[in-house]
Amino acid sequence: MTQIPKLLVTAGILLIIVGIIWQVGGKFISLGKLPGDIFIKRGNTTFYFPIVTSIVISIVLSFLLFIIGRFR
Structure with missing residues (x-):
């Protein structure tokens, strides 16, 4: 049961990183x-x-x- 919170936090951090890359990279890659x-x-x-x-x-x-x- 302790793995689920860690997985959710990791998934959230990955989504934030992908979102930032998508915002910044949107200027270079459409x-x-x-x-x-x-x-x-x-x-x-x-x-x-x-x-x-x-x-x-x-x-x-x-x-x-x-x-x-x-x-x-």
Whole structure:
């Protein structure tokens, strides 16, 4: 039962770090506006589906989790 609080604190710290990197890195990398993302604007209706961004994030997270799993 003592592992859960440590896990939540670690996850919170990681989310804060990722958020800061995303804010600062947004000036250099436009993650969320990649070519291939679906953007439709008709009249006063806008539809946005970041499919390529989702694929890139999925690949990066899969690679990171693979690397972390290798060292366990």
